[in-house]
Amino acid sequence: MLGQTKGIKTSVPNEPKILFEEIGNAGVVTLNKPKRFNLIEYSMIARLSIMLQAWERTQSRIIIKGAGDNFCGGTDLKWLLGSNDPTIKSGIATQANNIYRVSRNKVPYISLLDGMSFGAILMLGSCCKYTVVTDRAIVAMPECRIGWLPDGASLHFMPRLDNHLGYYLALTGKRLKGKDVVLSGIATHCVPSARLEDLKVDLCHCKVEDIEACLNTYSETLGEFSLTPFIKDIDYCFSADTVEEIFARLTKIDNPWSNETLKLFEPLCPTSLKVALRALQLWKDLDLKQAFILEHRVLSRCINSYNGKEGLRSLLLERTDRPNWLPKTVAEVTDAMVDSYFEPLPEGEELMITD
Structure with missing residues (x-):
């Protein structure tokens, strides 16, 4: 069972790949492989599942973010290449349940997408009640490039975008950046990357009914969609x-x-x-x-x-x-x-x- 201390990161030897903090009124998840773009693997998926279940009973909101310059570059392909079938299937099943849990938003989930946000983990972020991207955010679903399928419910979510835009993005792997991610319908807010840490602090401490107002305070004017x-x-x-x-x-x-x-x-x-x-x-x-x-x-x-x-x-x-x-x-x-x-x-x- 994972332990956590108020305001102190969960710690295990050799730099944990995923961190859990309780700050103010929030449970904060940090994907913690910054040198490898916070790529996801089974151990991270499994620990996330345990904590989300626990925090939905104890926290008034849950924030998901990445360490360093990126949210997440997607699934760790070295894990896929080096693992056996049962481990991969277990990881896929647990990830599906994590995304399904987030999508139900029993408490407000907030994702903070800075830098790269690729593949299934993009959908984990997009299923949150509030999906925040920065001016540095780059999102894409590149799975057809490796002979797989855009996953994490992306092929359920993408057809619901207007004008067959989701078909275009899912099939081609086309990248969207910054404000375009909001204008496409994938994210809800765009904020300056330089203010993301300040936003996180305010989100942790504001009243739950003030979360949206807090996000709106930091949000940038969107302008025209590049597409x-x-x-x-x-x-x-x-x-x-x-x-x-x-x-x-x-x-x-x-x-x-x-x-x-x-x-x-x-x-x-x-x-x-x-x-x-x-x-x-x-x-x-x-x-x-x-x-x-x-x-x-x-x-x-x-x-x-x-x-x-x-x-x-x-x-x-x-x-x-x-x-x-x-x-x-x-x-x-x-x-x-x-x-x-x-x-x-x-x-x-x-x-x-x-x-």
Whole structure:
């Protein structure tokens, strides 16, 4: 059982990878691997689960942030490459339950996203009642680049963004920065990075009914969304029913934005793209619990898939951005291949979500 002391960081030998503090009226979580972009691994996910359950009974708000210059660069790929199947599956299941717990906001959850915020942990932050980004924040879902699937409920959340913007972001891995993250609908507030620590202190000590007013005091004027000039094209292209048709529409438009978008697709895994699009289409009508159950089926297949292993091997061992995907093109990825990712798991392996 984890111990904690008022205002003092939880401490274990060799610099803990995740810290827990009780400051004022808040429980504060700090992802603590700053030299490795606060990348998430199973031990951190498991400890977070224990503390969130405890703090929902004792704290009036919970703040989640990263140490150093970044919130979180995503899941630690070295952990994925070096772990066995049960450990990875346990981590995925626990992470799903953590995000589901946060999304219910039994107490106000507040995430402070500074620097990089990639992958599933981005969704942990986005499911908070208040998602705060800074002018330095960069968010993205790059999983199709490694032969996996955008996870952490991102394919449940993203279809709900206007004008098929979420389809564009999830499939291409396009990065959004600063105020654009709020204007896209992913975050609720944008504050200057230089004032983030002051904001955290005020959030820890203000009355719970004053949290939103406190955030508004620090928030910057947003201005215009940088993707506004391309929204009609995004809506047109990414409302297509197939990846092939998305490519065809981008080619038909033939402008600087569409050509840049086609280049974003070039290194991505064809199978992941088709599976991700199917998931976006299916999960937009599901509640979060149902979406997590289907997501768990897909991710369980990614763990042992050729492309999932090839993406990790290429990135971590060969240090290249051109894995040898199989099939090599989206045209070669059949409906049957995509269907196989969504089939029920064997008895006892389906995800259990705890209310």
